[in-house]
Amino acid sequence: MSEYYTPGEVSVRFGMSHDTLRYYERAGLLTEVERSRSGHRRYRASDVELLNLVRCLRETDMPIARLREFAELVRSGEHTIPERVDLLETHAAKVAEQIEELRGRHAAINRKIGYYRGVLGESGERTASAG
Template sequence: MLEGVSVYTPSEVVEETGFSLDTLRYYEKIGLLEPVGRNSAGQRRFTEGDVGWLGMIRCLRDTGMPIAQMLRFAELVRAGEHTIPDRIRLLEDHDRRVQGQIANLTERQRYIHNKISYYRSVC
């Protein structure tokens, strides 16, 4: 452990984020995750910042954001605060898509509920 800085092993990050080791390596390879530090033995050691960033990536991935857009978001974040308006636009666009998915699922759920009610009425 670095002085005052928490570090995490790959297995701890897998447990914390739900990403597989292969996914973590892939995200690092494509630049979605910045290069991960290593200890003196060459083993990857993740920082709290890495884990926090992976939490954001988990959220975006779980809500269906394509990797290309996640890469664009990462690029904007790394470019600095002057890109905040662009980040807002990107996240607002994604939020609209998520809202559309929710509306679609709600409609499908209503159909399922109607079918359940119908089957109950014939029993």
């Protein structure tokens, strides 16, 4: 395993475009990305680890401003760990709420499927009607 990763390797690993990766850099979500002697961008393992968490938080709808705040806390050092925990706990609570909402929606969808299967069982037809 290399100490450094190319933008291509990072893009493939996380399934994101080079443009998205650059956006995360410009948005201040990653530390200053190092460059090789030839001038090519290269990511340290710590950059990749942070990017993995940033991607997780983003995919769970954390706003970019909060992501930036979190990244700044990480860059500021270990003394900010209590603030990071608070930020992550707040976000985790919001994600838990979203999961509960989705469970309720999932149950409603399953009830409707059950209803439609019952209708099909009664009529024996597979015709669709509105609703």
